[in-house]
Amino acid sequence: MATTTATITLASSDIADNSISISNTATLTKAGSTTGLDQTSGISMRTLASTSTVKLIDLDHYQGQTLTENKAAKVYIKNTGTSTAQCVKVGIQNGAGALEEIGWLYGGDWMFFPYSAVWTEALSANNQDIDVTPSSAASVTLEYMIIFE
Amino acid sequence: MATTTATLTLSSADLMTNNLSLSATTTLYDAGTTTGLTQYEMGKVTVPSSDTNSILIDSTAAGVDKASRVYVANKNTNETHYVIIAINDAVLGRLYSGDWMFIPWSQTDAAADIEIKCPAALSTTCDVEYAVFHQGKTFTGA
Numbered sequence: 611m612a613t614t615t616a617t618i619t620l621a622s623s624d625i626a627d628n629s630i631s632i633s634n635t636a637t638l639t640k641a642g643s644t645t646g647l648d649q650t651s652g653i654s655m656r657t658l659a660s661t662s663t664v665k666l667i668d669l670d671h672y673q674g675q676t677l678t679e680n681k682a683a684k685v686y687i688k689n690t691g692t693s694t695a696q697c698v699k700v701g702i703q704n705g706a707g708a709l710e711e712i713g714w715l716y717g718g719d720w721m722f723f724p725y726s727a728v729w730t731e732a733l734s735a736n737n738q739d740i741d742v743t744p745s746s747a748a749s750v751t752l753e754y755m756i757i758f759e
Numbered sequence: 760m761a762t763t764t765a766t767l768t769l770s771s772a773d774l775m776t777n778n779l780s781l782s783a784t785t786t787l788y789d790a791g792t793t794t795g796l797t798q799y800e801m802g803k804v805t806v807p808s809s810d811t812n813s814i815l816i817d818s819t820a821a822g823v824d825k826a827s828r829v830y831v832a833n834k835n836t837n838e839t840h841y842v843i844i845a846i847n848d849a850v851l852g853r854l855y856s857g858d859w860m861f862i863p864w865s866q867t868d869a870a871a872d873i874e875i876k877c878p879a880a881l882s883t884t885c886d887v888e889y890a891v892f893h894q895g896k897t898f899t900g901a
Binding site for chain 1: 793826830861864
């Protein structure tokens with residue numbers, strides 16, 4: 611089995627009178643077990659150059675395989691740019707055919723979250739795809755990865 | 760202005776043939792600026808066993824289309840325990856014991872709450888730590 615760890619450190623010395631420092635390490639395991647997640651997309655890169663919404667993670671065409679839904683998959687996405695004015699909006703299909711916006715990644719921003727990856731049927735708008743929408747047509751590159759079982 | 764950073768380190772020696780060693784650091788700014796976020800709230804709660812979503816972090820008008828960041832960690836230790844995280848009923852995923860998440864949160868409207876559920880089938884409660892860094896929130900009258 612694989613052992614993969616994800617560590618976050620949130621730190622500020624001046625957001626309040628006292629410094630804050632949050633640090634947490636998760637060992638990424640399969641759902642309900644202590645066995646490590648053992649599959650991954652590897653690190654992928656995708657460059658966007660329009661304000662059109664595109665599917666970053668398309669459950670219909672995920673590298674020819676099916677992600678096991680409602681397990682312990684994790685998704686990492688980073689805006690590799692440096693612009694603090696241009697962002698990429700990240701959303702998830704809500705299971706009822708609509709896109710629910712999660713948040714905006716500006717240059718250098720990253721996100722890491724659990725992913726249920728629910729697939730309903732081929733070409734269905736109800737599939738829990740992850741969509742991204744750049745705020746401008748300037749070129750922006752996203753780095754992303756899925757770790758799953 | 761404040762300077763707050765969020766750093767991720769992903770590591771594995773055996774997930775792939777080659778080592779996985781990924782590090783990313785970002786500074787938490789107000790939307791579209793280089794001004795650091797200056798407000799935050801953090802806490803620890805015990806989420807009751809229920810099949811109904813509860814609001815963990817309330818979206819408010821002052822936060823709509825801003826650059827909030829949300830951290831949530833499941834502090835239970837039993838590996839079968841999990842909470843389901845959603846935004847406005849759109850499920851993101853299951854956060855198992857020991858897992859954490861960190862996301863940007865644009866609060867598209869006042870219904871875009873960060874929701875949480877500790878499923879009744881688990882017959883347990885779930886201890887959760889959370890923090891939200893934000894640009895402001897709307898206060899309600901007493």
